[in-house]
Amino acid sequence: MSELLSIMPLPALIIIGLLIVASVILIVYSYIKERTLEQIRGDVYQLVLKAEHRYKQSSAGKQKMKWVVSQARKLLPSWLQIIISEDALVKIIQVWFDEVKDLLDDGKVNKSYR
Numbered sequence: 001m002s003e004l005l006s007i008m009p010l011p012a013l014i015i016i017g018l019l020i021v022a023s024v025i026l027i028v029y030s031y032i033k034e035r036t037l038e039q040i041r042g043d044v045y046q047l048v049l050k051a052e053h054r055y056k057q058s059s060a061g062k063q064k065m066k067w068v069v070s071q072a073r074k075l076l077p078s079w080l081q082i083i084i085s086e087d088a089l090v091k092i093i094q095v096w097f098d099e100v101k102d103l104l105d106d107g108k109v110n111k112s113y114r
Helices: 002-007 010-034 037-054 061-075 078-083 086-106
Strands: none
Touching (some): 010 078, 037 061, 037 086, 061 086
């Protein structure tokens, strides 16, 4: 790394870094534009339902989440699998799952399920 710094000036490295970040943002945006967030969320909800039927024990929550995350990762394009970590996907899916539970308790997403 120090060799790279001695060969390339810092502003050039910053510009290259910004170009990489901009490229990643553009790629993620194009994927989301192609498949709306609602479509992606719908696919994940279907996986949650399949997990509920697959693992009937009430104590299998972690096992269900692990299965849903592994299946959801397979739905992502390979380049996006590299960008989004498994931990990040778990957090996203957990937020969506909590919203569904909140909606089901009284028909509104109002954080009444806590």
